[in-house]
Amino acid sequence: MEETLNFTDELHKLLDQKVEWYNTEELQTLLGHYRLLYTCVKNINDILIKKSLINADPYKLDRRISDIEVPKVTPFPESETPTILGERLSEFETMLDFICTYFHFSVDNIPLAKIKPLLDLNKVFDWENVTANHSQSNTRSLAMVINQSRVNATAVLISNVTDSLEKCSSSIKEINKILAGYADFQKELYKGKVRLEVIENSEFDKEKAFSSPDNELAEIKRLYVKCTGRKNFYNDLISEVIQEDQAPNKDELRSRVLAKLQPKQKVVKEVAKTAVDTKEMIMQSVVALGGLAPVITQLTQKLSDNFDLLFSKKKSLFNTIKEALRKALGIKEKERIVTIPVVDSKTGAKSYQKVIVNEFLADLGKKRRIYGAFAARGPEFEKIQNAEEEMILTFVNKHVSENQQIFTLVNALDDYFKSNVELLLRPKVKGLKIDLSSYRNLIIGINKKRGEYTSYKEETQQMKNLGI
Numbered sequence: 178m179e180e181t182l183n184f185t186d187e188l189h190k191l192l193d194q195k196v197e198w199y200n201t202e203e204l205q206t207l208l209g210h211y212r213l214l215y216t217c218v219k220n221i222n223d224i225l226i227k228k229s230l231i232n233a234d235p236y237k238l239d240r241r242i243s244d245i246e247v248p249k250v251t252p253f254p255e256s257e258t259p260t261i262l263g264e265r266l267s268e269f270e271t272m273l274d275f276i277c278t279y280f281h282f283s284v285d286n287i288p289l290a291k292i293k294p295l296l297d298l299n300k301v302f303d304w305e306n307v308t309a310n311h312s313q314s315n316t317r318s319l320a321m322v323i324n325q326s327r328v329n330a331t332a333v334l335i336s337n338v339t340d341s342l343e344k345c346s347s348s349i350k351e352i353n354k355i356l357a358g359y360a361d362f363q364k365e366l367y368k369g370k371v372r373l374e375v376i377e378n379s380e381f382d383k384e385k386a387f388s389s390p391d392n393e394l395a396e397i398k399r400l401y402v403k404c405t406g407r408k409n410f411y412n413d414l415i416s417e418v419i420q421e422d423q424a425p426n427k428d429e430l431r432s433r434v435l436a437k438l439q440p441k442q443k444v445v446k447e448v449a450k451t452a453v454d455t456k457e458m459i460m461q462s463v464v465a466l467g468g469l470a471p472v473i474t475q476l477t478q479k480l481s482d483n484f485d486l487l488f489s490k491k492k493s494l495f496n497t498i499k500e501a502l503r504k505a506l507g508i509k510e511k512e513r514i515v516t517i518p519v520v521d522s523k524t525g526a527k528s529y530q531k532v533i534v535n536e537f538l539a540d541l542g543k544k545r546r547i548y549g550a551f552a553a554r555g556p557e558f559e560k561i562q563n564a565e566e567e568m569i570l571t572f573v574n575k576h577v578s579e580n581q582q583i584f585t586l587v588n589a590l591d592d593y594f595k596s597n598v599e600l601l602l603r604p605k606v607k608g609l610k611i612d613l614s615s616y617r618n619l620i621i622g623i624n625k626k627r628g629e630y631t632s633y634k635e636e637t638q639q640m641k642n643l644g645i
Contacts, residue, residue, distance in 0.1 A: 467552030
């Protein structure tokens with residue numbers, strides 16, 4: 178009995194540590210891969226629609242999604258490719274948008290039952306093998322229209338499609354890998370909860386239960402719903418619990434479980450006793466700026482949609498005539514400008530800031546292209562790498578400051594949209610809080626790398642001044 182108590186205590190300790198790791202690290206990494214996948218799928222979808230190779234989904238904006246819905250994978254005639262592929266690719270993109278925007282990536286919100294729908298969604302298109310002879314209709318048709326999109330296309334478009342496909346492949350591979358490990362963990366978490374909520378319950382007759390495997394199963398079944406409030410009774414996992422309690426090799430089984438839950442050891446690299454490359458230190462901040470591109474892409478799209486909702490006009494006869502006259506006379510559309518209240522997070526002071534919508538979105542687009550080039554180690558990255566350290570630091574300081582200002586502004590815009598968009602259109606407003614959370618964390622990471630560089634430079638200078 179004492180062995181069982183020791184095992185149970187150690188088990189719950191490791192499970193708590195693992196839950197914390199998944200909530201703070203691994204599931205946030207999973208969200209990052211989903212965001213990259215969404216960005217690339219949307220890019221492919223937009224290109225294929227613009228090239229008229231697939232039809233835009235007319236019901237895309239009307240869908241109300243509350244949970245994961247897996248698009249169809251059933252075969253369809255090649256003649257219906259533009260319509261059916263367009264619909265399924267749009268549904269897939271919409272589901273990714275839902276996952277990235279409204280899905281809370283935490284252990285409590287992604288139980289064992291939700292893993293299968295996620296894995297099934299990942300199989301709608303075989304992104305790791307997009308070929309024209311694929312056995313699955315969705316993937317085969319996608320490969321065919323992608324091949325058609327490359328005919329007489331510019332080098333930029335071909336590169337864009339190829340890059341998006343490669344990133345879809347790498348993202349889905351990482352997503353499946355994380356989900357496989359997470360599924361194993363959720364099984365152990367389920368077993369741990371059975372032990373904590375049922376077997377450790379005062380009503381559980383341990384003496385009777387541990388007299389035989391059948392008696393333990395009967396006791397667990399007797400109290401399961403009463404103690405847990407859940408109906409999902411997984412026989413195979415309950416059987417594993419009983420094996421770990423009563424099988425002849427129970428010690429070996431318990432050791433395997435504990436070993437599986439041990440936290441991953443961080444590899445600590447030995448620091449060579451050579452001069453630190455300070456330029457490489459500050460360039461790490463530039464590399465980190467490249468990580469902003471996917472988040473800014475998402476924010477730009479959602480901001481654009483929300484601004485359209487904010488400035489949407491009722492379809493009255495007067496507005497229709499006025500719009501027609503404006504176009505006939507070649508009069509430019511009035512610049513969209515909004516003045517919003519912004520609260521300084523440090524001082525709490527409230528001010529009002531004017532946002533010229535097109536200029537603001539264009540600036541975000543410019544930053545996305547610059548940071549995307551950093552991530553790809555393109556010519557812009559090499560240009561900065563060849564500059565002096567002081568210039569690189571000035572560049573990083575400028576962009577950190579600008580992104581902090583953008584974060585504050587977008588945060589204020591998120592609240593503004595929710596209060597000022599026409600009441601009937603508010604359900605269509607896209608929330609920005611999850612993207613803003615990722616944005617803030619990335620800015621903090623860049624700041625940390627910049628701080629490590631400046632601290633090291635200051636420390637080195639002080640040591641020089643002391644003659645060390």
